Amino acid sequence: MTSPATSDSAFTNNSCDTEKIHILDLFAGPGGLDVAAHFLGLESTGIEWDANACETRYSAGLQTIHADVRTMRTERFDELPDNINVLAGGPPCQTFSVAGNGAGRRALTEVKSFIKRLVAREESSETIDEELSALGDPRTALVLEPLRWVMAAIENGKPYKAIILEQVPAVLPVWNVYREVLESGDLPGGVKYRTECRVLHTEEYGVPQTRRRAVLIARLAEHGHASMPDKTHKAFTRPKAETAPTGMATLDEAILKEAEHVERPRANRKEREPWVSMSEALRESSKKLGRSEPYVVVSNYGSGGDPKNRGRRTSDQPAFTVTGKISRNVVETPDGQPLPRFTIPESGILQTFPSNFPWRGRDQAQQVGNAVPPRFGAHLLAAALGLEEGRVAEAIEKMDGWPQISEEERERLRKIGCGDKGKCPTKPPHPQG
Structure with a gap:
């Protein structure tokens, strides 16, 4: 007690x-x-x-x-x-x-x-x-x-x-x-x-x-x-x-x-919601930026320790871990055509900051x-x-x-x-x- x-x-x-x-x-x-x-x-x-x-x-x-x-x-x-x-x-x-x-x-x-x-x-x-x-x-x-x-x-x-x-x-x-x-x-x-x-x-x-x-x-x-x-x-x-x-x-x-x-069993545990995808999170900002869907994000980091083997996520999946190198992640169409990379406001949204959060300074x-x-x-x-x-x-x-x-x-x-x-x-x- x-x-x-x-x-x-x-x-x-x-x-x-x-x-x-x-x-x-x-x-x-x-x-x-x-x-x-x-x-x-x-x-x-x-x-x-x-x-x-x-x-x-x-x-x-x-x-x-x-x-x-x-x-x-x-x-x-x-x-x-x-x-x-x-x-x-x-x-x-x-x-x-x-x-x-x-x-x-x-x-x-x-x-x-x-x-x-x-x-x-x-x-x-x-x-x-x-x-x-x-x-x-x-x-x-x-x-x-x-x-x-x-x-x-x-x-x-x-x-x-x-x-x-x-x-x-x-x-x-x-x-x-x-x-x-x-x-x-x-x-x-x-x-x-x-x-x-x-x-x-x-x-x-x-x-x-x-x-x-x-x-x-x-x-x-x-x-x-x-x-x-x-x-x-x-x-x-x-x-x-x-x-x-x-x-x-x-x-x-x-x-x-x-x-x-x-995990301790808890009374009245609710059914979990589906995970949130990049396209769902960025939907409103994508309208303003004209970002088309679907798209593919190619990670800056290599999978399995191989720099050439970049991980890939589609827009209907969650993003990779957002790091300070997110601006290096390639964004492209499903057939490999280049698209604009994520902006700072978009990166912030993937971190769940408000879309109008006032990012300032360098880096x-x-x-x-x-x-x-x-x-x-x-x-x-x-x-x-x-x-x-x-x-x-x-x-x-x-x-x-x-x-x-x-x-x-x-x-x-x-x-x-x-x-x-x-x-x-x-x-x-x-x-x-």
Whole structure:
């Protein structure tokens, strides 16, 4: 039996008072989780070091701090809003992703040991960072940053009531160690969380692409059980030709095996809807652009590890995972005639951003690819906070359009986020790769 929540808590057992929720989004990017929070009626603040993503955020009216998450934690923690009580984020995934150099994948065993060393607090954080950096890519150390924020909040007397983390599937073993330490009572003050970890498929939540993400959802133990969101759509069956790159099949199988959990039977489970296709998602924008159907998308990545063996999807199927290289995906007619490639707004729609979302700055394709799909984010936030299913449905219905803000409001947010720019990062955050 769970302990009752205190009277000033945002949670009442398995649900929450959304007016008291304020989410801190680490590694916030252009704002996928913040967009989800907006449509759910939740307050959020994002920390993002990339100036281009910050310009998109300011133009979208999202509360932003232009800074390195490490600097904010170690030197500027007291500048954060006092009412933050939920932590979310996805550390940079380049070293863990299939498309990256793989330093993080090769160092998984060591990274898991570092997590336990960090919680033991028997050595300095700097020592752990130095050893992590020696593993091959200093960015690998950033996967520990959310745990450091959890510990900092506890030591500051305000433990986060819920935690939502997501990353590429290769990070699932790391999240499982997070789960161990969050539930162990070894955190400062003996604070405990109830935690779930699993690899989720975004097309099973209405996102028109096959994107797999390792997700961790945690709640303070006194606020009830943590659970993954119910699937709303059917899974897309991957064609046989679309196999994992050479050398990754074994890792993928191991990760997915580790991810397997029997779903708890739930009362009144609804029949799932069909997955959403590219043509269905892009129908309105295609009318404006004059994009004809049907069409075929040829992936930028080779299937089976062969660069010449490009995966192919037809317009009546979900898109491949939207990455920062989506502009390199060839779009053509069924008989091979070239068509215009996906625009930034189209790429954003495939990520479930509103069609009029104000993408700004440079490297917009990379911004789109780095983002959490807002529709997926809404399901994650709702599961973590115990929001009713109807509230999620209402939020998703509103995602067709984004409210436009004035230049004055944009400048106000920029002034808050950057100030005199003296604290804004001018190069990639430490540690550099």
